[in-house]
Amino acid sequence: MHPKALLDACSELVRLTLKFDHPADAIVSRFFRENRGLGPRERATLAETVYTVLRKKLLFDHLAPSGSGPKERRLAILGFYGPGDFLRSALTEQEINWLDQCEKVKPEDLMERHRHNLPEWLVQPLKDQLGDEFWALAQSMNLGAGLDLRVNTFKAKRADVQKDLAKSGIKAVPTPYSPWGLRIAGKPALNKHEAFVRGDFEVQDEGSQLLAMLLDAKRGEMVVDFCAGAGGKTLAIGAAMRSTGRLYAFDTSAGRLDSFKPRMARSGLSNVHPAAIAHERDDRVKRLSGKIDRVLVDAPCTGMGTLRRNPDLKWRQDMKAVEEMAVIQASILQSASRMVKSGGRLVYATCSVLPQENEAIAEAFSAANPDWTPLPAAEILTGLKVENAQSLCSGGENGGQFLRLWPHKHQTDGFFAAIWEKK
């Protein structure tokens, strides 16, 4: 595609995304469906340009007014993903001069907000938790996420998948914490790879793998993944159960559960039972009261731990959304907990880095439910032979109570988990 046409397409996609009326990934996918002639490199340029604009929106909004032409074009120029010469061949002389000026701006000349590119409502809760480390987090949140795989241990061994990938020139190394994970260099297309089609692996962040591990589901048990969505963690749990017992995958979104079906077929698991529920007090849930060995509540959340992948979320939410989410999270956790039998395990997890959705929910649950014993995440993970498990945790008397993953420290998305055992 001619550079000018590609820049025009980038500007149009920036314009569509900045309406914030749908999630950015849905808008990008739709644009690709409607423009089927786009090749893989053009798609990469379009997607990365839009994501850079979303990540650095405050900086670019600050720089854009000094240029001319439609605002979305100026933003697309600032965020353009590709060689500088290629971009410049699409620009007018005036635009080239403006871009040169923008590229000379030094970070020390910028205000804080133009450096961290985070909305004010999110900055203070992060600074309160992290102090000086806030800047390392802000920086890591404004970079793209890496690519992790979870080996389907029901079908394959990690070392064999690693060798299979190497044969096709894909470099993969074991993830530092999850015994199921491989970290891939770069972003190779994997969905047509033989090992993927065979169901030997799924794409899954190492953090999500650790959440599934905390449930520690065993062969033959009755287990519920309460907010199963497209089933990422369900598949990990099902493989840990060696396709035995019964694993219910509940979600209020039938659409998400539908997209789980092809993944389930690939995985070879026959113990998974997906079921759409109307809400957390659905009759299906009530019927299982006191019957389940382990329940995972991977609760809906603001997703503030996933800004590397979903940078639009920070502009589409606010503190009011966090507070509303907390009410839903508490209600789901309370309902889901009723299914657990005596001696059973409950795990509450989010992909948020905000204490309102994490520690506050877990501590309120513990206070209101004295018949539950909180279990320390660090001990569970150490027992499962996760190296340096303590470094993944925080809270409680010795800092090992909750799983607390951070992009800048652990190269995962931001995740939280709390665990209890029913007395």
Ligand SMILES: C[S@@+](CC[C@H](N)C(=O)[O-])C[C@H]1O[C@@H](n2cnc3c(N)ncnc32)[C@H](O)[C@@H]1O
């Ligand atoms: C964080 S996502 C789950 C991701 C999924 N566990 C995975 O690993 O791919 C949260 C899910 O909760 C579902 N959800 C929202 N409200 C719910 C409710 N009241 N009961 C059960 N699921 C709910 C959403 O549809 C969404 O799929």
